[in-house]
Amino acid sequence: MYEFEFERPGSISDAVAALKTDEAQALGGGQTLIPTMKQRLANPAKLVSLTGIGEMQGVCVEDDGALTIGGATPHAVVAEKAAASYPALAALAGNIGDPAVRNRGTIGGSLANNDPSACYPAAALASGAVIVTNAREIPADDYFQGMFATALEEGEIITSVRFPVPRAANYQKFDQAASRFALVGVFVARFDDGVRVAVTGASEDGVFRWSEAEAALGSDFSAAALDGLALPADGMIGDLHGTPEYRAHLAAVLTRRAVQAAA
Amino acid sequence: MPQVAMTVNGKPARGEVEGRTLLSSFLRDNLGLTGTHVGCDTSQCGACVVHVDGKDVKACTMFALEAEGAQVDTIEGQAGADGSLNVIQQAFQDHHGLQCGFCTPGMVMTAAALLKETPKPSEAEIRDYLEGNICRCTGYHNIVKAILAASGQDAGAIAAE
Ligand SMILES: Cc1cc2nc3c(=O)[nH]c(=O)nc-3n(C[C@H](O)[C@H](O)[C@H](O)COP(=O)(O)OP(=O)(O)OC[C@H]3O[C@@H](n4cnc5c(N)ncnc54)[C@H](O)[C@@H]3O)c2cc1C
Numbered sequence: 001m002y003e004f005e006f007e008r009p010g011s012i013s014d015a016v017a018a019l020k021t022d023e024a025q026a027l028g029g030g031q032t033l034i035p036t037m038k039q040r041l042a043n044p045a046k047l048v049s050l051t052g053i054g055e056m057q058g059v060c061v062e063d064d065g066a067l068t069i070g071g072a073t074p075h076a077v078v079a080e081k082a083a084a085s086y087p088a089l090a091a092l093a094g095n096i097g098d099p100a101v102r103n104r105g106t107i108g109g110s111l112a113n114n115d116p117s118a119c120y121p122a123a124a125l126a127s128g129a130v131i132v133t134n135a136r137e138i139p140a141d142d143y144f145q146g147m148f149a150t151a152l153e154e155g156e157i158i159t160s161v162r163f164p165v166p167r168a169a170n171y172q173k174f175d176q177a178a179s180r181f182a183l184v185g186v187f188v189a190r191f192d193d194g195v196r197v198a199v200t201g202a203s204e205d206g207v208f209r210w211s212e213a214e215a216a217l218g219s220d221f222s223a224a225a226l227d228g229l230a231l232p233a234d235g236m237i238g239d240l241h242g243t244p245e246y247r248a249h250l251a252a253v254l255t256r257r258a259v260q261a262a263a
Numbered sequence: 264m265p266q267v268a269m270t271v272n273g274k275p276a277r278g279e280v281e282g283r284t285l286l287s288s289f290l291r292d293n294l295g296l297t298g299t300h301v302g303c304d305t306s307q308c309g310a311c312v313v314h315v316d317g318k319d320v321k322a323c324t325m326f327a328l329e330a331e332g333a334q335v336d337t338i339e340g341q342a343g344a345d346g347s348l349n350v351i352q353q354a355f356q357d358h359h360g361l362q363c364g365f366c367t368p369g370m371v372m373t374a375a376a377l378l379k380e381t382p383k384p385s386e387a388e389i390r391d392y393l394e395g396n397i398c399r400c401t402g403y404h405n406i407v408k409a410i411l412a413a414s415g416q417d418a419g420a421i422a423a424e
């Protein structure tokens with residue numbers, strides 16, 4: 001790994017200022033960035049650690065029932081602190097990677113990275129979450145822009161994420177046993193005014209909504225409502241772990257399971 | 264070079280590090296605490312697990328400067344001052360929970376974190392918690408047995424294969 005300058009500011013404004021320098025990059029839990037730097041696939045001149053910023057930590061329930069999670073909150077804290085208010089989200093966080101990864105990895109880092117097989121993007125998209133940065137608020141529908149691509153600008157940091165809490169929800173993850181990421185994962189969220197279904201791990205364009213399933217489930221929230229619906233294999237990821245056809249099939253199976261578990 | 268100061272196994276520790284110095288390198292190279300093993304150096308194997316402020320983390324995937332002011336516990340702090348093994352270490356010995364021993368420091372530190380959270384884990388909970396700890400020798404069975412025994416449960420109750 002190449003040498004870099006290290007800063008650990010105590011506030012969002014100091015972090016934003018520190019990130020203004022050329023080649024500066026934010027450091028969340030480092031569970032993706034440190035391995036990437038070891039491979040020299042990232043070579044920042046300066047790392048600005050977000051782990052010392054108190055105002056970016058923690059989970060709280062707003063007056064309108066929405067759940068706000070600080071951008072530097074580790075997965076293990078979400079698993080514990082969101083368990084009562086948003087159990088499906090807490091379960092997802094509690095099943096990311098392994099315990100040591102969950103103690104360091106953060107929600108902001110996961111959403112900024114937008115790995116096509118990551119779990120949080122499915123939760124954020126299915127919940128209709130709002131990604132709050134130091135500069136603006138970005139609805140999840142506009143935030144995810146393809147594999148590893150997001151609406152974030154250079155130097156912009158995710159300070160918190162606001163999740164509307166659905167009436168019922170469930171996340172089904174089919175583990176890729178070697179990486180511990182999702183081979184395919186499906187998050188189903190049922191709100192009073194409709195159902196949202198987000199699929200991760202499957203598409204070459206990253207996380208996406210399955211609108212046909214959403215429409216079918218909107219009028220009848222049952223696994224039977226999905227009968228006859230299939231996702232095209234076109235544009236799905238194909239690698240040694242699974243063909244595009246396999247992933248398309250798996251996404252449909254996991255959607256049924258998520259609906260059954262949420263119903 | 265930046266200075267870093269932390270408490271390691273109850274004693275103050277400080278040293279000069281680079282930004283890129285990993286916690287695992289600081290423990291091994293600066294402090295000579297080579298019980299924290301580096302197996303993969305890619306965040307996969309868990310041989311480097313230590314506790315930072317009571318939480319199990321991979322020391323190869325954290326910068327030493329991130330542990331500024333923290334309480335760090337490593338395998339060297341597990342045995343008593345007289346060298347007597349703690350309950351988890353003793354159970355690993357009694358149940359043959361190790362062969363080459365390379366993964367063992369990480370296994371013991373991970374088991375310690377599990378038992379603090381869940382004092383009487385089921386076999387399934389133990390296997391789930393060990394998801395990030397890889398052992399090339401034992402087949403895990405005797406590790407699971409050792410942790411069951413360390414939690415005061417009957418290790419004989421789990422199937423023998
Ligand atoms: C063994 C292993 C298993 C894993 N399994 C899973 C899994 O099952 N599911 C899953 O979803 N993930 C998994 N992960 C990834 C893990 O969740 C990471 O923690 C996460 O992807 C990145 O979060 P981080 O806080 O570690 O970010 P970092 O690694 O610190 O940063 C990642 C990127 O995000 C940027 N960044 C960090 N924080 C912010 C912020 N607040 N605002 C803006 N940009 C920011 C960084 O500059 C960098 O580009 C796994 C990782 C490992 C090592």
Ligand code: FES
Binds near residue numbers: 308
């Ligand atoms: S050496 Fe740290 S996880 Fe393998």
Ligand code: FES
Binds near residue numbers: 362364365367401
């Ligand atoms: S005992 Fe050899 S790797 Fe576990």
